Amino acid sequence: xxxxxxxxxxxxxxxxxxxxxxxxxxxxxxxxxxxxxxxxxxxxxxxxxxxxxxxxxxxxxxxxxxxxxxxxxxxxxxxxxxxxxxxxxxxxxxxxxxxxxxxxxxxxxxxxxxxxxxxxxxxxxxxxxxxxxxxxxxxxxxxxxxxxxxxxxxxxxxxxxxxxxxxxxxxxxxxxxxxxxxxxxxxxxxxxxxxxxxxxxxxxxxxxxxxxxxxxxxxxxxxxxxxxxx
Amino acid sequence: xxxxxxxxxxxxxxxxxxxxxxxxxxxxxxxxxxxxxxxxxxxxxxxxxxxxxxxxxxxxxxxxxxxxxxxxxxxxxxxxxxxxxxxxxxxxxxxxxxxxxxxxxxxxxxxxxxxxxxxxxxxxxxxxxxxxxxxxxxxxxxxxxxxxxxxxxxxxxxxxxxxxxxxxxxxxxxxxxxxxxxxxxxxxxxxxxxxxxxxxxxxxxxxxxxxxxxxxxxxxxxxxxxxxxxxxxxxxxxxxxxxxxxxxxxxxxxxxxxxxxxxxxxxxxxxxxxxxxxxxxxxxxxxxxxxxxxxxxxxxxxxxxxxxxxxxxxxxxxxxxxxxxxxxxxxxxxxxxxxxxxxxxxxxxxxxxxxxxxxxxxxxxxxxxxxxxxxxxxxxxxxxxxxxxxxxxxxxxxxxxxxxxxxxxxxxxxxxxxxxxxxxxxxxxxxxxxxxxxxxxxxxxxxxxxxxxxxxxxxxxxxxxxxxx
Numbered sequence: 001x002x003x004x005x006x007x008x009x010x011x012x013x014x015x016x017x018x019x020x021x022x023x024x025x026x027x028x029x030x031x032x033x034x035x036x037x038x039x040x041x042x043x044x045x046x047x048x049x050x051x052x053x054x055x056x057x058x059x060x061x062x063x064x065x066x067x068x069x070x071x072x073x074x075x076x077x078x079x080x081x082x083x084x085x086x087x088x089x090x091x092x093x094x095x096x097x098x099x100x101x102x103x104x105x106x107x108x109x110x111x112x113x114x115x116x117x118x119x120x121x122x123x124x125x126x127x128x129x130x131x132x133x134x135x136x137x138x139x140x141x142x143x144x145x146x147x148x149x150x151x152x153x154x155x156x157x158x159x160x161x162x163x164x165x166x167x168x169x170x171x172x173x174x175x176x177x178x179x180x181x182x183x184x185x186x187x188x189x190x191x192x193x194x195x196x197x198x199x200x201x202x203x204x205x206x207x208x209x210x211x212x213x214x215x216x217x218x219x220x221x222x223x224x225x226x227x228x229x230x
Numbered sequence: 231x232x233x234x235x236x237x238x239x240x241x242x243x244x245x246x247x248x249x250x251x252x253x254x255x256x257x258x259x260x261x262x263x264x265x266x267x268x269x270x271x272x273x274x275x276x277x278x279x280x281x282x283x284x285x286x287x288x289x290x291x292x293x294x295x296x297x298x299x300x301x302x303x304x305x306x307x308x309x310x311x312x313x314x315x316x317x318x319x320x321x322x323x324x325x326x327x328x329x330x331x332x333x334x335x336x337x338x339x340x341x342x343x344x345x346x347x348x349x350x351x352x353x354x355x356x357x358x359x360x361x362x363x364x365x366x367x368x369x370x371x372x373x374x375x376x377x378x379x380x381x382x383x384x385x386x387x388x389x390x391x392x393x394x395x396x397x398x399x400x401x402x403x404x405x406x407x408x409x410x411x412x413x414x415x416x417x418x419x420x421x422x423x424x425x426x427x428x429x430x431x432x433x434x435x436x437x438x439x440x441x442x443x444x445x446x447x448x449x450x451x452x453x454x455x456x457x458x459x460x461x462x463x464x465x466x467x468x469x470x471x472x473x474x475x476x477x478x479x480x481x482x483x484x485x486x487x488x489x490x491x492x493x494x495x496x497x498x499x500x501x502x503x504x505x506x507x508x509x510x511x512x513x514x515x516x517x518x519x520x521x522x523x524x525x526x527x528x529x530x531x532x533x534x535x536x537x538x539x540x541x542x543x544x545x546x547x548x549x550x551x552x553x554x555x556x557x558x559x560x561x562x563x564x565x566x567x568x569x570x571x572x573x574x575x576x577x578x579x580x581x582x583x584x585x586x587x588x589x590x591x592x593x594x595x596x597x598x599x600x601x602x603x604x605x606x607x608x609x610x611x612x613x614x615x616x617x618x619x620x621x622x623x624x625x626x627x628x629x630x631x632x633x634x635x636x637x638x639x640x641x642x643x644x645x646x647x648x649x650x651x652x653x654x655x656x657x658x659x660x661x662x663x664x665x666x667x668x669x670x671x672x673x674x675x676x677x678x679x680x681x682x683x684x685x686x687x688x689x690x691x692x693x694x695x696x697x698x699x
Contacts, residue, residue: 066410066418070447070467070468073447073448073467074283074448077448078279078284081283081286082275082276082280082283085248085279087286091448091449092449094447094448095415095449095450099412099416102412139261139262140262140265140266143266144265144272147269147272148265148272148275148276151272151273152276152279152280155273155277156280159280159284162280162281162284163284163287163288166284166285167288181285186289190250191250191251191252202252203252205250209246210242210243210246210247213246213249213282214246216285217278217281220284221277
């Protein structure tokens, strides 16, 4: 895989894509992988114990795992972004977390909370990322990070509903404000460029965006928590 | 939440500035101090960041599309890449980007500036990647993905792959069965034989023939599948591609958004969940998109069609009192073997445990899943579903439903393995009644459900055919 590491030097900040060639551990584990007639052969230590009843759903546990992984992608991104703050880093960590989840598939106990388990894996990836970034200034100390991560795990559980609520809340904004949000979040959108295009100061645009974000956060909160939230 | 609290307001303003990359070092420090000193603000901080993640989620699709297009353009002009290496422009620190000189009203200039900025970023990334790749080429093998699962996979001689094998850029021919490949970009693709395919990169695949079902997580957006007639860029999150031997390509978007174009025509078409598109052999007629697949099925008020596939479908998913839902599971699919079904003849059906007929191998079908799950203890649903194609058969027995998951279900969308998901027969108190009309286009349904009831309705494929005409 290709991993991107930020390099921060005076006047020079860019992403260096390092070819990160660590193969999935699955490769090493697969040499003795069991093969099941009519079903998917699985990798790793869960090779033993094929039963006739499993024939139909042989692919099932693998696919269930992938399904679970997919279902919690939005949650994981929200979780990681909440504790690392930087979108590029969050996507990088999410990518690494997905690979580690595949590697550690055998360690997951079916029937337990997949999302919580995946968040714990993601948290260790966040910590590993922090260790790699000793040269970067870290926004939070370890204590604050641990507290945020703990609460983020719960908060991110509603990531899907939050996106649905956001779509409704965006529709309640005026057309002008919707356009402003779209401009900000469209490819390459930045406050500096929006300010330049509108002949306004960056502070003025930032101030409008602050109010819009506040409105959206309150609206989402009300939709998720009900009227009592206000 | 008390937004009158000065701390909350200050936290929101600081966060907004940091998100917009307009905060200075002092404001970063202030935020850190605020969160360290006032743990009660952690909840507010998370609300804001989770909303930011949701905003990013909504708008990231456009970004992935543009990046993918830029990457395509760069890949086509290696000489430009070399020229770009010779004089790479520098980029300002993101956190302290100063405001650009005012360019009032020049939105086109803004767009051009953005493209130029994106280009500069791409040059840098590409330049760095090329330099390191040149060094790494001799040391590391170039592997783009890993074979992570196989189901009765029969490889053509010379193409054999072992489970766990790292896959590089080489043509692979799967004669039968299915395999799952985890790409280095974190995309996962299931390929069903007979198929001929090649991994062209960590996030890119060439499917010359066969069927591919792709799931593309957030981290892998921009994943590309090329067929002899179609170019598909996934903007998240899953789609299915079926390539006939003559190159005709059928695309069915299961969730999220993709951009597709006929190779003979550069105009890309954006397709959302539930939409299908076809490029016929030769590709001269370009890409024909369906609008919604719902154009091929009409339902009565108590039975609703849903284009978007849920992440999972079981007793706890997609519940609705006195309502049932219809999903298109698989479109324009050729049955690989004779398939027995529980209902095949026209008229009323009240017994679902027996075999009523057999669909021959080679039949082209669209498969619809009908799902009923009450939010309360029990519910009843009555209604009709009218299909554009003829109803060929219905799979209604639990064991048979589970046994055909692999054939029709998409593992990361409509998979369900509930042992009692099938229809109940008379005299069960929850017995269902189905009636297939004499012209085979209308299915009348009476369902009584306590946990979950599902059936697969196999219809002669018309969606893709009507597009290709």
